[in-house]
Amino acid sequence: MADLDIVIRNGSIIDGTGAPAFTADIGIARDRIGRIGDLSAASATLAIDAAGKAVAPGFVDVHNHSDGWLLKTPQLLPKTRQGFTTEVIMADGISYAPVDEGTSAEWIFYMRSLNALLFEEYEGWRSVADYMDRLDGRNAQNAATHIPYANLRAKICGFGRQVPDDFQLRLIVEEVEKEMDAGAVGLSTGLDYIAQCFSTTDELVEVAAAMSAQRGLYVTHVRYKKGTLQGIREAVAIGERARAPVHISHMKGTTPEEIDTILDYVDRSARQEVDFSFDVYPYLPGSTMLNFLLPFEVWEAGPISAMSRLTDSHVRRQFDRELANTKLDQSHIAWLPGKENSRHLGKTLAAYIDEVGGAGSPADVLCDLLIEEHLAVLLVFHHGDDDLVHPFLAHDCYMMGTDGIYFPDGVVHPRMYGSAPRLLGPCVRDHGLFSIEAAVRKLSGYPAERFGLQQRGRIEEDCFADLVIFDPDTVADRATYEDPHQFPVGIEDVFVNGVAVIRQGEEVVVDDLPDPLPGRWLKYHR
Template sequence: MGFTSPGKRAAFLAGVVLMSSGAAAAQTTDYDIVIRGGRVLDGAGNPWVNADVGIKDGKIATVGTIKAKGKREIDARGRYVSPGFIDMMDQSGRVLPVNGAAENKLRQGVTTVLSGEGGTPVEASEIPAYFSKLETQGIGVNFGSYYATSQARVKVMGDVAGAPTKAQMEAMKAEVAAAMKAGVFGITSALIYPPSSFQTTADLVELAKVAGQCNGFYATHMRDESAKLVPAIEEAIEIGEKGGVKVEIYHLKNAYAPAWGTGMAKAVATIEAARKRGVDVAADMYPYPAGGTGVEITVPNWVWADGEEKGLERLKDPEIRKKLKEQLAAGSMEGWSNLVEASGGWERVVLANAHSDKYAQFHGKNFVEIGKALGLDPADAAWDIVLNAYPKRSMALYFMIDEKDIEMALRQPWTSIGSDAGAALKPGEIDDLGLPHPRSYGTFPRVIAEYVKRRPVLTLEDAVRKMTGWPAQRMGLSDRGLVRQGMKADVVVFDYETLDDVASWDNPVDYPRGIDTVIVNGRVALDKGKLEDTRAGAVLRHSCS
């Protein structure tokens, strides 16, 4: 290349100088945060790379070698850097307006939660104000929610059994439409519990059609997770296909001792078959062998068919109790999943929270032990505790899941992680559900500590993908879930060697170890294990356009 005149040559050299000085200026521009020298896991399942991560204005600006300084420098040498974890089944909707810190979530590395198994804590018309309150007060994690079909039903029909009229169904649809317009991600059902259990498949299809108009989800705690697991999955898939919605199966489990080792394989095959024919169905799960819920679930659902008040009166009647014990012994029945049978008997059902000084001495004891101590049948002991706790809800742990089935479910590429636990109102105490289950404090670190480190079920890269990139893609959170340029800066730094879930059945509120830095939307929420109450979380709204 030649130059025809000294003037042109001088102009070219001046341009080179300007370009060089511009590059130098770019290199010296400060970032808000630079995370130095970590092993970066991108969240998509790729192997880690050694890199710096630069964060600016709430987003990831650079992943690579960074010469510029950050206003805040974090040394991640010898540790892993990953996207913030996403809790696909959270229960924090009621507590965050009271205490938005969500410390037990942040200390697990959770930066985003999707709540709403039981719906929003307000009516559909009040959801915009509810979301605005969360934004005004500030929350520690990103928060999105579903709306429960039972919310619409109770508003229109009350808490009793029965089929809705055409007019009532139209009223329910209007409630769902209002909720979707307000930004919920879809509808939920909890078909194991009354009054949600009184909804038919056809009812749910009609409501799903409304959510489907907004490309929403149907997320479900299925009608049965034990003896009739496969039919329950088939019902969820049918609702998705006929309603035109994506299907999310909450806390996938084979919760049935007689089918351990066989039930999960059938469940996986059913979901796989649906996915092969184009149904957008997936599932989340928690990595524990026990579920937790109210003691009242040990009573067949017909008891509550005329509402809660009438049900409590029935539960006091000795003659009705005699009938209930016969039905317990007979196993599950239409419209009710027998969790005592599913667990393998009362000796595998453990009282977790009686909400009573009278029965607090029995926390951690199974109902066979409690019955012997009180001179009662285990069922009578359980139902006395239910009545004594009202209007609060006595809680129990149901050890009804086999570890081999957990491993099989975890290996499926379409499973993500959901804790089925809420933020704690007070740090170091049980969550808003009143259930002392270690999943409230240990779910996400446990996936790595137990199923990557202690036994080779997952690779580290896939474990992180299940908690970050995959759930973000699943929920349409296109700007989260990955450590890549332009993404929202939700980031976790953890020490693989020391990472441990710690929380146990005996000490369910112990914080995990090994997670020392958590960043939410570009702001440090946890630094060297110390909470910085930045309330940097955002309300996530699903678009209905």
């Protein structure tokens, strides 16, 4: 009988702590790292020679939009092929839970161009914990979760502007406490998005304090529409008043001067002992729903009712003012569900408007498109210089969040396929932003520690065997804005809880994986 299930020999071990790499063997027994050292005499069911390769902890994506895809597909290949073994889901305060009978359809309708769940795929969940229970053992990746605030607020108060009264706030706090008890890592907000765009700072402090009492994170897409620095200041104030650690989602800056100002504020906050971190993907351009650009008032009665508001001339005039600040010639249609309009995928908004617009304004054309597609239009912006994000990537408070949005038939943002390899390869080899050990820490040890994922993100004996074998000399992203569905090079093997899900750069087919699948719901350890 073999001593070990798997032995990885002769690899350069990058343990996730930032410490220098060292050469040793790793032995995996069941779902754990059983032994590290000279295992030349040990027998194993599977032996892998990793000479010339790096062996790292599995990567953790702390910001993504994989919620629906983890439910729909047993292996989300664009992520596992990058080395991501854990997804922290329900970002930006918006997801498929918590819901009730009145809001479940609203959220499936609204999220169509982020996660693609259909009404018939709703399985009756109500709470975040209900949703996560369905993911456990259903996917090749682990998943941890936030509590998305918009869902919670809409469930208790509706989608409108009203501030929660004392009774409603008590109900919100009770739900937060329940979901934190069940294992959520923290509270997520997206203050430019539906429902929560109407939240007050005082309201957010009350809810964040309930979450913080159980040592979770306040994770926020700040009010970027009002200015990044102003939004970050509000987040820090919420954290200080609620005594909550603060994590900023997809930190943004568009000029070197703005980025310097933001990071100067971050550094000053850290010196004042603000518990602060942030994520960003290694690209400057972004991607979001076209309906994100609509005025907030459209959402007051919920997503389904918003459809009728799009015919309102007042709404269209407001939308035109927003579009005046959008580079229509550098923003393309990435995905929409309609077959008739699929011929426009990849076209810039400017080209689409010119082709179909007639005498209408840009807002007229795009509101008509949103009505045709039931709000479900995804955009990708591809303007700006990716090098501008390098100061964020090099900062000590940075960790990886891909913000990946996936549609296999869409012209999606390349971050869905290339974020981790770009950090490991070009950012280390070509730009010298940090060492390979620091890059691995930003992808594994730091996010696992920050988000309370116990015995993950490190290569140590008795840690869970989430591992990535890659070639540090060749690892690189290949996805582009024109052709995003290209897997990276240099990622050789990926293990989740001791099970190989990628071998020699190729998918391990689901039929060859154990049942249940190796991915687990990772609960926050306090």
